[in-house]
Amino acid sequence: FDSFRTVVDETTKKVSYAPYEANATDFPLKEVKARVHWLLNEREGKMTWADVKVGAAEVDVGDEGVQFIKVTSLTQFGVDWIGVISIPWESVMKELNDTKFRTLLLGMLIVGGI
DSSP states (O other): OOSEEEEEOTTTOOEEEEEOOOOGGGOSSHHHHHHHHIIIIISSSSOOGGGOOOEEEEEEOGGGOEEEEEEEEEEETTEEEEEEEEEEHHHHHHHHHHHHHHHHHHHHHHHHHO
């Protein structure tokens, strides 16, 4: 995957590089396509990679359901990277739901003992 496209001015023969405007069809995995589509087309309207801002959101991603998504950026060796971390809502909530009644019972026992 080339993040830049080469542009050659025909009159001056000068070579420059323009940001590549990727869209979801450039990515082979369904899960990656859905997140890229959300990031570039739905999050704050249609944008390019250069316009993406860091942040976090709770998003309904296609048939995968609700996801916690965090967008981060990193510049290293003169290259701007964008990282997208996605965690399914169900996996986060399952652990919270599994422990909430145990924590509530333990809290009640401690308060009752005081």
